Amino acid sequence: MSATTVRTRTFVQALNEALDISLARDPNVYLLGEDIAEMGGDFGVTRGLWAKYGAERVRDTPLSEAAIIGTAVGSAMVGLRPVAEIMFADFLGECYDQLVNNAAKMHYMFDGQFKASIVVRTACGGGFGGGPHHSQSVEGWFLNVPGMVIVAPATPADAKGLLLASIENDNPILFLEHKALYRLKGEVPEGHYTTPLRKAAIARPGKDVTVVATMKMVHEALAAASELEQEGIDVEVIDLRTIRPYDAETVLASVHKTGRAVVANEAPKLGGLAAELSATISEECFRALKAPVVRVAGLDAPIPFSLVLETYILPGKKQVVEGIRSVLRA
Amino acid sequence: MSATTVRTRTFVQALNEALDISLARDPNVYLLGEDIAEMGGDFGVTRGLWAKYGAERVRDTPLSEAAIIGTAVGSAMVGLRPVAEIMFADFLGECYDQLVNNAAKMHYMFDGQFKASIVVRTACGGGFGGGPHHSQSVEGWFLNVPGMVIVAPATPADAKGLLLASIENDNPILFLEHKALYRLKGEVPEGHYTTPLRKAAIARPGKDVTVVATMKMVHEALAAASELEQEGIDVEVIDLRTIRPYDAETVLASVHKTGRAVVANEAPKLGGLAAELSATISEECFRALKAPVVRVAGLDAPIPFSLVLETYILPGKKQVVEGIRSVLRA
Amino acid sequence: MALDIETLVDLYRDMWLIRAFEFGLEREFKKGNVPGMLHTGVGQEATQAALAAHLKATDCFFPDHRCHGINALAQEKHQGDGERIMAELFGRATGVCSGKGGSLHSANPRVGNFGDNAVEGSYMATVLGVALAWQMRKQPNVACCIIGDGTVGRGEFHESLNMAAIWKLPVLYACVNNGYAISMPVGKGHASADIVDLARGYGMPCVQVDGNEIELAYAEVARAVDSIRAGNGPYFLEFKTWRWQGLFSGEFRPAEEVRYWKEDRDPIRLARQKIGAQSSLQAADLDRIEAEVVQQIETWIDFAKNSPMPDPAKATADVYVGGEELR
Amino acid sequence: MALDIETLVDLYRDMWLIRAFEFGLEREFKKGNVPGMLHTGVGQEATQAALAAHLKATDCFFPDHRCHGINALAQEKHQGDGERIMAELFGRATGVCSGKGGSLHSANPRVGNFGDNAVEGSYMATVLGVALAWQMRKQPNVACCIIGDGTVGRGEFHESLNMAAIWKLPVLYACVNNGYAISMPVGKGHASADIVDLARGYGMPCVQVDGNEIELAYAEVARAVDSIRAGNGPYFLEFKTWRWQGLFSGEFRPAEEVRYWKEDRDPIRLARQKIGAQSSLQAADLDRIEAEVVQQIETWIDFAKNSPMPDPAKATADVYVGGEELR
Numbered sequence A, B: 001m002s003a004t005t006v007r008t009r010t011f012v013q014a015l016n017e018a019l020d021i022s023l024a025r026d027p028n029v030y031l032l033g034e035d036i037a038e039m040g041g042d043f044g045v046t047r048g049l050w051a052k053y054g055a056e057r058v059r060d061t062p063l064s065e066a067a068i069i070g071t072a073v074g075s076a077m078v079g080l081r082p083v084a085e086i087m088f089a090d091f092l093g094e095c096y097d098q099l100v101n102n103a104a105k106m107h108y109m110f111d112g113q114f115k116a117s118i119v120v121r122t123a124c125g126g127g128f129g130g131g132p133h134h135s136q137s138v139e140g141w142f143l144n145v146p147g148m149v150i151v152a153p154a155t156p157a158d159a160k161g162l163l164l165a166s167i168e169n170d171n172p173i174l175f176l177e178h179k180a181l182y183r184l185k186g187e188v189p190e191g192h193y194t195t196p197l198r199k200a201a202i203a204r205p206g207k208d209v210t211v212v213a214t215m216k217m218v219h220e221a222l223a224a225a226s227e228l229e230q231e232g233i234d235v236e237v238i239d240l241r242t243i244r245p246y247d248a249e250t251v252l253a254s255v256h257k258t259g260r261a262v263v264a265n266e267a268p269k270l271g272g273l274a275a276e277l278s279a280t281i282s283e284e285c286f287r288a289l290k291a292p293v294v295r296v297a298g299l300d301a302p303i304p305f306s307l308v309l310e311t312y313i314l315p316g317k318k319q320v321v322e323g324i325r326s327v328l329r330a
Numbered sequence C, D: 001m002a003l004d005i006e007t008l009v010d011l012y013r014d015m016w017l018i019r020a021f022e023f024g025l026e027r028e029f030k031k032g033n034v035p036g037m038l039h040t041g042v043g044q045e046a047t048q049a050a051l052a053a054h055l056k057a058t059d060c061f062f063p064d065h066r067c068h069g070i071n072a073l074a075q076e077k078h079q080g081d082g083e084r085i086m087a088e089l090f091g092r093a094t095g096v097c098s099g100k101g102g103s104l105h106s107a108n109p110r111v112g113n114f115g116d117n118a119v120e121g122s123y124m125a126t127v128l129g130v131a132l133a134w135q136m137r138k139q140p141n142v143a144c145c146i147i148g149d150g151t152v153g154r155g156e157f158h159e160s161l162n163m164a165a166i167w168k169l170p171v172l173y174a175c176v177n178n179g180y181a182i183s184m185p186v187g188k189g190h191a192s193a194d195i196v197d198l199a200r201g202y203g204m205p206c207v208q209v210d211g212n213e214i215e216l217a218y219a220e221v222a223r224a225v226d227s228i229r230a231g232n233g234p235y236f237l238e239f240k241t242w243r244w245q246g247l248f249s250g251e252f253r254p255a256e257e258v259r260y261w262k263e264d265r266d267p268i269r270l271a272r273q274k275i276g277a278q279s280s281l282q283a284a285d286l287d288r289i290e291a292e293v294v295q296q297i298e299t300w301i302d303f304a305k306n307s308p309m310p311d312p313a314k315a316t317a318d319v320y321v322g323g324e325e326l327r
C-alpha cells in the first residue's frame, strides 16, 4: 500500500469504496443483484452507487439467482466486469450449477477463449439468529471445484483491497463477506489499492503455535492470542484471505517454525476448509509437527435459530483457546 | 448376508435387483427421473421396472432437476420412499439447493417432525471421454453439508445391499454410481439383504500400508496391491462405502496397525474427500504414523474431453502404486 | 354470494388474530426479545384467513415469511396452542420446532403446516411431492404453497407449475401479490404485473382475487379447493394485496399509496364495514372481539417469554435420523 | 416471399454440409474414433441453416448438443476452417478448443459460437449477459440460444425469458421442438406440446415455424433478427421439426412417424423439390453439390484423424487465468 491517507472505516464502507472506485475507473464494471440499486443492498454495501452511476450500472434484478449469475457470466464473456450480489450465501444453492459448471469451467473447457471474470459478493456466516438458511459458511461447497476462486477478507482494509483486486482479476471469484464483520471498524487507506489474491497475511506474528483462520475466526484467534499472551504463549495468527487456491507457502513456513498448528474455520468440521488445511499441514510438516493439528470448526449440524443453540454450534474464542492449549499439551 | 444363492451379476443388474425388490416389498417406494420408465434409464438401471410396476411407480419426469428432488422430498414428508435418478451427477448443481438447504436440513430444522427419506441415485466419475459436464466426482460438493448421507459402492454385491439399505433408511441419501463400474461383474446374493450404512469394508487385509479408497479407486487400489504383493509389500485396502458420515473407526484402526496411509479418491485433491481422510488420519494417528499420509487424487482441473488429457488428470493404479511406494520410503 | 354473518365474524376474529400476533411480535422484536429477522403479514390478513378457513389439518400449506399469522391460526384451530408459534419465534424450547426453526422455519404437520423455507420459493418444488403422494394414495387433500410476487422470479415457478399441470396434481398455488419484492415493484421484476399472466400458459385455472376483501377471498379459495379436491388438478390464485411493512430501513412507497392501502383498503376495516352493514352487531361488539384477541396474544407472548430456552446440547440432535450411526 | 434461387441453393449446400458432417461423424463414432457421446442434428438441418444464414460473426449463438452442423457452418463461413470443429470432436489439438471441449463444448467466439453447455439449458441464463452487454454498449447484435423442447423443462427457461423481457434484451430464443426429450414426448413433458404457449406470458413475439421448410425458417429468422436488431427486445421462435436419431439403443418411435418425417418431411428433399420447381437446375446439379460437400467432409475427417492429440501436460493449463498464482 502506498503512503495515502488512512481513515477509519467500517467493513461495509470499505466495500462500498471499492465498488465506487471500480465503477469510476472502469466503464466495464457494473453491479447487479436484488435490491442493490436505490435500496443499496440488504446490508448497505452498494448504498449511494445507484444515485451516482445510474440504473444501468447498478442494476436491480428479480429474485432469480441462476439468471443473476448467468447474466454476470455472459457479460464477462464479452468483456464486462460484473459484480453480482447474492443477498445471502445460503442462496448460492440456487446458482450452484451456474458457478460450478459454467463460470468455474468456462476458461478451461473452451481452451482459454473466454474469461468468466465475475465477482460474486455474498453475505455469509452465523451468530445473529438467522437460522438454517441465513447463517451458513459456504466455502466448503466450492472448495473442491477447480477454477473457482474464493476470497474471504477479515478486515476493512483487506475487504477493500481484496475486492478491488477481485474485480480486476480475470477469474470467477466468490467473495465472502462475513455478516459479523460488516460493522467492524478499521484503518482503510484512501483511493485505489489492491491487496494481492492468494496471499495470506500474518495477522499476528508469534513463535509457539500457528493458528490459520478465516474471516470472523481471525478475530476470534486474535482474541485468543491476546488472552494466552498473558500466560506467555506466543501465538502466530495467519489470515488466509484467499481460500481457493490458497497460500500454502505462508502457512507451511509458519508451521515449520512453530511446530504446532490450529486451523480455525466456522464451517462444519467434516469435509470443510479446516480439513484441507489440516491435511496439507500434516502432510507437508510431518517431521516438524510436535503435536497433531487441531481443527476448530463448527459442530456437524445445520445452524439452528435459537441463539443458545447457535452459540453451541459455532466456534469462538473459547474453542480457539482450547485448541491452542491442546496442541501445546500434546 | 445369509446363506442364499449367490450368482454373478453386473453392477447395473445388482442395482436393478435392489430397486425391484424394494418396489415389490414396500408400496411406499417409487422411482422418478428422466427416461427411467419405458426406456429404463440412460444406463439401464431401471430396465423392466416400468413394465412390472407401472407408470405411477416408475415415473418419467421432464428435464427439471430441482422439481425432481423437490417432488421426492415432498413425498417423503408424507411417508413415501422415493428413489430419484439424476442422470449424471454433474447435474446435481441444478438441485443443489433442494438437497442442501431442504433435504439435508429438514429433519433438523423442523425438530424431527419430517423425514426426508429420499435416495438420489446418480452416475458419477470419469474415464470415458464424457467431458467437463458428464465426468465429475461430486462427493466433495456435499461433504461439508451436515444431514446429507453419501453412499458409494464399489462392488455389485455392495451396490445391491447398500441401495436396499439406503431405500430403507430414513435419511436423505446421495447414492453415487461410478460409471466405470456399471459393467463390472461380481457375486451377488439373491433376494433381499442389506449392507450396513456407515460401515467401511476391508476389501483386502494387509499389514504394511493402508489404502482408503472409494468406488473405482477401490479397484485401482486392489490392482496396485496385487502388483506390489510380488515385491513383498502387503497392502490393506479399505473400501469406505459410506462417505458421509463415514466409518473413521475402521480407517483409524487400520492405520494404527500399519502406520502408513494412502487415501485414494478420484475427485480433485484440494478440498475433497481425500483431504478429510488425510486430516483425520493425521490428527488421530499422530504417534502411529511412520510417514505422512499421501493423497492420490485427481489433478486440480475440470475434466477435459480428449482421452489423453482426461487420463492425465484422473488417478489410477499407477498413482496408487506411486503413493504406496512414497509412504513406504518416507 | 354474501357470507353468513357468523362466518364473517369468525373471519373477522381470525384476521384480528393475525394482526394482533404481528403487532405484538413486532413490538417484542423491537425490544430485542425476538432474534433474527422479522417480516410481518399485516395488511394481508384476509388472504391468510381465507386460506386457513378452507384448509383442513389433513391438507397442507407451505407458509412464506409473512405467514406467522396463518401458522398461529392453524395451530390454534387444530391444536388449541397457537402460543407455540409465538414461542418458536422467541427461540424457546416450547416452540413448534423447539427453537430450531424460528420465524422462517416454523412447521407442524399435525395442523397441516409443512414449514417455511427461507430460500424463497424452494418449496414450489416440494409441494409437488406432497401432492403426488396424495394423488397416488387417492386422498382428496390439497397441497397449498403460498408464494410472494417476488418469489415468482425463481426458476422453480416454471418447473413446479409445469409438473403440477402434466400430472394434474392437487396443488393450490396461492400467490400473494403485494406489489413488491423487498424494494422491487412487481411490474419491474416481472414481464407482467399480473402474475396470472405468467401462470396461464400451463393450462390450469388462473384467478385473480381481491386479497383485501375477505368475502371474495373466502369464496375464491372455496372454489379452488373444491376444484382440486374434485380431482381437477392444480389451481392458481393471485391475491392482489399490499403489505404494511416497508423496508427494514423504513417506508419507501409513495405516501398516497400508503394511505390508500392502510385507510381505504385495510381488510379489517373493510370487513368491519360489511359486518356493520349486514348485521345488528355494533362497533362495541367488534371492538370487544379485537380486545379479546389482543389479550389472547399477550398471554401467548407471556408464554413465550416465560418458556425455557432449549437445552444447548440439543443443538447436535436430529442431524441424522437414527443419529450418526444412521440406524 | 419465395427466396431467390442462389440463396436457396446456398442453403441447400449448407444443409448438406450439416448432414454430411453428422453422417461422417456418426460413421467414425461407430468405428470408435470419436470418444464420448454423440447426438446428431440430422433432420434439423433447415433450422440450423436458417439460423446460420442470418447470424453474423459479431452476433452469438449458444449451440445445443445437436449443433455440430451449425458450429461447422459458422466456422467455415467466417474462418474457412470447418475442419477444426471436426478435429474438436475427435479430441485433437487442432480442434477449436484443442480437444478440451469435445462434442458438447465446442466454442469459437470469433465466429459467434459461444459454446455448448452439456448441462442442458444452463446457457438460457448466460445468454442474458451477452445480450445485456450489447445493449449497454448499444451494439445491434443478436444473442441467440438454441434449446430443445426437453430443455424447456429447466427452471432457467422462466428466469431467462422473464429477465430478457423486463430488460428488453436482444435475445433470440430458438427452440428446436423435435417432439422428444430423449424418450419423453413433448406433450407428456410439458403442459403444452406447443412451447410458444409457455413463452407467451412474457410478452415477447412468439412464433411457430415449420422447421423443415427452409424458406419459411429463413424468412422467420430474418424477421426475428431484424426485430431484435431494431431494439424491440427478445423474440421467441419455435421450430417444429424432428430428429432422425432415436435413442442410443435404437428407434423407439412409431414406424409411420419415422417414415413420415424421413420421407415426406425431410428438409433436404423438400428443398430439392423446391429448387427443381423454381429453377432450371437438374437433379445432377444438386447431386454434384451433395458430392462436393461429402468430399469436403471427408477431408475434414482426414484432417481430424491426422491431427495430433493434445499434449497431456496441457490438461492442467488454463484452470485459472494467470495460473494458480491468479496473476
Ligand SMILES: Cc1ncc(C[n+]2csc(CCOP(=O)(O)OP(=O)(O)O)c2C)c(N)n1
Pocket: A034, A063, A065, A087, A091, A094, C039, C065, C066, C118, C119, C120, C121, C147, C148, C149, C150, C151, C152, C178, C180, C181, C182, C243
Ligand atoms: C432464493 C432467495 N433469494 C432472495 C431472498 C431474500 N428475500 C427475502 S424476502 C425477499 C422478497 C420476496 O418478495 P415477495 O415474494 O414478493 O414477498 P414479500 O416480502 O413481498 O411478501 C427476498 C428477495 C430469499 N430469502 N431467498
Ligand SMILES: Cc1ncc(C[n+]2csc(CCOP(=O)(O)OP(=O)(O)O)c2C)c(N)n1
Pocket: B034, B063, B065, B087, B091, B094, D039, D065, D066, D118, D119, D120, D121, D147, D148, D149, D150, D151, D152, D178, D180, D181, D182, D243
Ligand atoms: C440439466 C440436464 N439434465 C439432463 C440432461 C441429459 N439429457 C441430455 S439431452 C436430454 C434431452 C434433451 O431434450 P431436448 O432438449 O428436446 O433435445 P433433443 O435431444 O431432443 O434435441 C437430456 C435429458 C442434461 N444434459 N442436462
Ligand SMILES: [Mg+2]
Pocket: C148, C149, C150, C176, C177, C178, C179, C180, C181, C182
Ligand atoms: Mg411481494
Ligand SMILES: [Mg+2]
Pocket: D148, D149, D150, D176, D177, D178, D179, D180, D181, D182
Ligand atoms: Mg427434443
